[in-house]
Amino acid sequence: MTTVASELLSKAQAARAASRHVRSLSTGAKNEAILAISDALEREANTLLAANTLDMDAGRKTGLAAAFLARLELTAEGLKSMANGVRTVATLPDPVGEEFDAKVLANGIRLARRRVPLGVIGTIFEARPEVPADISSLCLKSGNAVILRGGSDAINTNRALGKVIRAALEGSGVPADAVQIIESTDRALVQQMVKLDAYIDLLIPRGGPDLVHFVNAEATMPSITGGIGVCHTYVDATADADMAADVIFNAKVQAPAKCNALDTVLVHPLAAPAVLPKMAAKLASANVELHCDHRALALIGPGNGLVSAATTNDWGTEFLALVLSVKVVDSMDEAIEHIETHGSGHTEAILTSDYANAMRFVDEVDAGVVLVNASTRFNDGGQFGLGAEVAISTNKLHARGPMGLQELTTYKWVALGNGQVRG
């Protein structure tokens, strides 16, 4: 790198220095600081909402899309929920310091792996006002410093949040430098940030697929591939038709814009006649568009204009909307092959009454989360009891599936001896 923007470099250095303090903080001290952040978010509501109004006004003026503006908007209620989310982090168990795989070697050395913070987490995020408080509290609880770089459309909101969070840290005796908000909106800075492996141990992109792919391709430090879910549910020959309709409806409709929402249903020919019409009727009640292969189309019929013939683009696509692709496959093997080819390794499910097929699907499908007889929407840190979620990873290394506090740590081996030498 030839020149790094001085703001970025000085904040990265400050975060690295602060990480050495926060990695040693007691659980009590970290919780106190986290509660101070949540209190400050509520106390400074007027300031924060006013800053967000500046961004919203600017966004309307530049003609940002309605969906974008909806994500950007911070309401009084949203702020309250943000503060409560932070408060919850204080109640979660502290992963730092836990020892595991402990043993005493034959030579008397006491050996264990001890969970320790990663160091400095970097986050690059789009117009999502919940990210700074959310990620800051999770990083702090796991003993990490954090560098946050938000989109220019939310710059006033992010600056105001950063000021409030840093002041709260300072007030509770934690170095404010543990949370860094990059204020420059120069896009060149993102290019530089992804190369700062000397200062950032893990980079977490929070945004759409373009951002995630950019970070994964360009970052010289490890990064999380998160939030890209092309999710399948295979309806086996013996699946209960009512359960299939219910689970598929939930997986598609409950939160269609989330990465764990269902994208493609694969059905065994023996199940298709009973399942597909029932499923289609239920999904029609929520105005779900169905893109069907010719065999599914023949069983479902044209419907009320919501059903159409699938094209090759319908396989392997994350719809993030009320659209579902449907295909009749000749066997579970074909379903597994389809998933291997088109899946993103995020969330895959089978609906079946057959024990052997359930076990084989779980064994052979290679994804972060594999479910039997349950909605893909369960791939979620909260649902899995992790308490909070930084991302849902489709990486194979380090963390796979929902990432909670523990996944923001690494370990070191600690060996306690009394003079041992190697023979």
Added chain:
Amino acid sequence: MTTVASELLSKAQAARAASRHVRSLSTGAKNEAILAISDALEREANTLLAANTLDMDAGRKTGLAAAFLARLELTAEGLKSMANGVRTVATLPDPVGEEFDAKVLANGIRLARRRVPLGVIGTIFEARPEVPADISSLCLKSGNAVILRGGSDAINTNRALGKVIRAALEGSGVPADAVQIIESTDRALVQQMVKLDAYIDLLIPRGGPDLVHFVNAEATMPSITGGIGVCHTYVDATADADMAADVIFNAKVQAPAKCNALDTVLVHPLAAPAVLPKMAAKLASANVELHCDHRALALIGPGNGLVSAATTNDWGTEFLALVLSVKVVDSMDEAIEHIETHGSGHTEAILTSDYANAMRFVDEVDAGVVLVNASTRFNDGGQFGLGAEVAISTNKLHARGPMGLQELTTYKWVALGNGQVRG
């Protein structure tokens, strides 16, 4: 990538396809194949040794350095030890399939993390004939396929080993394609291999720092930073002088070319007068060169020509030879600071009688392995009871310190339900 050498691409595709078979093999089937490899290595000794002779003759002709030739040479004894190493892998516990963090959610879903193979491991290695059999058996035991790309100087040896290993797999009913030996010695191929993230899940460089740095910088898939150890031992004010001399001697002399060998001793001023002369005398018996800061130099004296003044290059250098740098530091804080600045996060030790200092050093030093009152040479998979070692990682993510079979796996979340939907 525009064009990938067809050998590389076809072998990568074959490895990926084979990985789907080997990930489901039973422990028994894997062990049988591993034992077949070890038997074949012994049975085909003449062929293998003859192939190695071709490489050795060519190496002598092109004037390769003696140390390089020594690493390249495969003796009958070396082959026997290689076969025994492979045999040992069959006796190690199979990490695949183990479930952990199991729980039943409030809605009745049975959830667990299940250990599964990573998929395809890539290895780029220099003239080290033990690598193909070693890595193949470890990858196979952990359910992974492997692509091996060795240096051109060992090409005959590697080809012969590949042939023997693949035939042994075939004979025991495991797809030979699970082990791929790249035969082209075109260097451009390495540049292409590090970009094959679509086929290779983890890349392990086995060689010198140049190779490791090249792979880490260029690989688009995760890679292991292994084998680069700038290792320190801090001798605290209260350290026992005899123990310090013994442990330092062992850490420096027992295997100076290994990455966990000691590079720098940092000594507290209160310990230095008793420890340094004793240590220097002991190290002199093994002809260890000492590069000393001025305070250490004053205490040790010029010795028999083995002692000299340190230069700035002596801090943060991995010597891989009978050379040790020595510095008197004013406090443990200065020692920790020195380690933070100059260490490679590999292996760091403190020698002390003070409980609080031992605990604080372990807490504050950020490295894969931190030892109290023990030789740095213990950072080793075999010594730590992992049974075998793929590498010693200084990465923070995924695996840190010695990597055994378990570190060649990832996990997937398995959720067993009976029709649960998310509310």
